[in-house]
Amino acid sequence: MQNNDMRLYVDDRPDDGVFRVHPALFASEELFELEQKFVFGRTWNFLAIDSQLPKPNDFLSTWIGKTPVLVTRDAKNKVNAFLNACRHKGASVTRTEKGNSRYHVCPYHGWAYDATGKNVDIKDRKAGCYSENFEKDSHDLVPLAKVESYKGLIFGSLSPDVPPLxxxxxxxxxxxxxxxxxxxxxxxxxxxxxxxxxxxxxxxxxxxxxxxxxxxxxxxxxxxxxxxxxxxxxxxxxxxxxxxxxxxxxxxxxxxxxxxxxxxxxxxxxxxxxxxxxxxxxxxxxxxxxxxxxxxxxxxxxxxxxxxxxxxxxxxxxxxxxxxxxxxxxxxxxxxxxxxxxxxxxxxxxxxxxxxxxxxxxxxxxxxxxxxxxxxxxxxxxxxxxxxxxxxxxxxxxxxxxxxxxxxxxxxxxxxxxxxxxxxxxxxxxxxxxxxxxxxxxxxxxxxxx
Ligand code: FES
Ligand SMILES: [Fe+2]
The missing domain is CATH 3.90.380.10 (Naphthalene 1,2-dioxygenase Alpha Subunit; Chain A, domain 1)
Structure with missing residues (x-):
């Protein structure tokens, strides 16, 4: 990548009858990584349609760019979205594309979460000799910064700095x-x-x-x-x-x-x-x-x-x-x-x-x-x-x-x-x-x- 001025990659001069795009947008690995942060990481992304999660505890897994996302409907019918990444070491808490489950038990060391993202179990916790600071920490799934719906289309954002959907x-x-x-x-x-x-x-x-x-x-x-x-x-x-x-x-x-x-x-x-x-x-x-x-x-x-x-x-x-x-x-x-x-x-x-x-x-x-x-x-x-x-x-x-x-x-x-x-x-x-x-x-x- 030659330049940090991204506008040079999109030659946008409608008054001169010019609109051209640099091939690096399609081929540069460096730009691809920046897109993960600045495009997918900082705007609204479509996650699901309401009718994919009709019942309490229905869930599905999807992605925002390279980030794995878990979407759930909780017992109170609220739709939530989290990183599909266990707080312990980041493993996917579900590997299935969709289903219905009150709990999501991480396949790696067995930490468990409910449909609101709350950590409900740390396997063998009592014997774990955990420190006071660890016990005080939240172990809940990380919620997406924003989740909103428009007429049944559910969108999420990894960044809080987005306008209302x-x-x-x-x-x-x-x-x-x-x-x-x-x-x-x-x-x-x-x-x-x-x-x-x-x-x-x-x-x-x-x-x-x-x-x-x-x-x-x-x-x-x-x-x-x-x-x-x-x-x-x-x-x-x-x-x-x-x-x-x-x-x-x-x-x-x-x-x-x-x-x-x-x-x-x-x-x-x-x-x-x-x-x-x-x-x-x-x-x-x-x-x-x-x-x-x-x-x-x-x-x-x-x-x-x-x-x-x-x-x-x-x-x-x-x-x-x-x-x-x-x-x-x-x-x-x-x-x-x-x-x-x-x-x-x-x-x-x-x-x-x-x-x-x-x-x-x-x-x-x-x-x-x-x-x-x-x-x-x-x-x-x-x-x-x-x-x-x-x-x-x-x-x-x-x-x-x-x-x-x-x-x-x-x-x-x-x-x-x-x-x-x-x-x-x-x-x-x-x-x-x-x-x-x-x-x-x-x-x-x-x-x-x-
Ligand atoms: S990574 Fe989930 S329990 Fe260890
Ligand atoms: Fe076509």
Whole structure:
């Protein structure tokens, strides 16, 4: 790493029509370690959805960057989150991904904790000849500095210096609501999840979730298969989209504060959308405007590492940085609680067709990320040029669409599908540079924004 001025790594000069990103963001181990501290360690991170922990003593284990996290619902129904690290010597107090247990007994030396994180037993304590000072110390699990929920999405922060969650999500909440209000009883993950890794940096997924530009080159085999299926050949369980109809639609993007962003596209074939059979109920509950927007394609990024995509079906995915060149993906099918079974089955067929690790999109994308990583890892690679589409049609503030929602994004674009704007990636890199810069300068990350 040559320089401590993080802004040099993101060449952000919109007035000059320039937005370029340094390949070190994808390939430098030094920057990767700083990200752990200053990005993942100092902002809100998605942990879980409420319905993963429906009952007292339900728990799950997850991660904030490289930090293992235990999320519990205690006997009083309060959701808590702790470091999944025993106070004795740091071992994970649970190795399971999820379950229900009143107590978590550390597998190493048997210290035990309850769902509130309280240490309830130190094995063979009486015989342990512990000092008075040791006895006076708290042995409880270390709680995360902050845990808050928004409409069932539970977020945590390792740092206390974050704005309230609603302020962090800001105006972007409109897009979250479009996903979270699809069911009259809330939303849940369909049981199970896809988990896989790829050998490339986490930001390649951050970008790809909003990348319309790659569809017609990376996913041509999927489009070809869909065309054949529309002609009656092969698997008919999932809906077959007419991509040409999709590509003739108008769409756009919104940039929001704190690194969040969204793309959207009008849909020609709304009857093929998973929520379509419920649209009458949805209209009555959330109104025409929101219902119509639930039928549009919308892909969103909640900075730093969560995406909700409502494209062929509705999914939520996280991408966890394992190393500068290795990322773990968890992908969940998001669905209304209590959805009729036939609709649920259809939703799953849609989900697995395109998004599953063995689906038509994921392998195409992940092998491509690995190609990118090889290119970006070369010391001869200059600044990336992949952030420039849509520069001249991106305007500060909102447009008539966001005015209709009553929200004020940072910047917006509206236009035909073929713009396939890359300006939608800018908020993530701006926020990355801002958090990293305040970090290396020893400043608090959010103070100046209050
Ligand atoms: S590390 Fe947990 S009991 Fe020793
Ligand atoms: Fe893709």
């Amino acid at each position: 609603e302020e962090f999500l800001g105006e972007f909440r409109f897009f979250l609501d479009l996903a979270l209000e699809q069911g009259p009883n809330g939303m849940e993950f369909v049981p199970g999840r896809a988990l896989y890794t790829y050998d490339a940096n986490w930001k390649l997924q951050m970008d790809n979730g909003l990348d319309m530009y790659h569809l017609t080159s990376t996913h041509t085999s999927f489009m070809d298969v869909q065309e054949k299926r529309r002609a009656g050949m092969g698997n008919q369980d999932a809906q077959q989209f007419d991509w040409q109809k999709r590509f003739s639609q108008e769409g756009g993007m919104f940039q929001f504060k704190h690194g969040h962003s969204a793309i959207w596209l009008n849909q020609a074939e709304v009857s093929k959308r998973p929520v379509y059979p419920s649209i009458g109920e949805i209209r009555a509950r959330v109104g025409d405007l929101r219902a119509d927007w639930m039928l549009k394609m919308r892909n969103t990024v909640v900075f730093p590492n969560m995406q909700i995509a409502d494209a062929t079906s509705l999914l939520l995915r996280t991408f966890r940085p394992l190393a500068v060149n290795r990322t773990e993906m968890r992908v969940y099918c998001l669905a209304p609680i209590g959805e009729p079974l036939a609709q649920r089955a259809h939703r799953l067929r849609q989900f697995e067709d395109f998004f599953n690790p063995a689906g038509f999109a994921t392998p195409d994308d992940t092998v491509t990320y690995e190609d990118c990583q090889r290119g970006l890892g070369s010391p001869a690679f200059p600044l990336l040029q992949g952030y420039s589409r849509g520069m001249t049609s991106t305007v500060p503030g909102g447009n008539h669409v966001s005015d209709g929602f009553g929200i004020k994004p940072v910047a917006s674009l509206i236009g035909p599908f073929d713009v396939q704007a890359e300006t939608v990636f800018h908020p993530g890199y701006r926020e990355w540079a801002r958090l990293m810069q305040t970090g290396v300068e020893g400043r608090k990350p959010y103070v100046e924004q209050k």
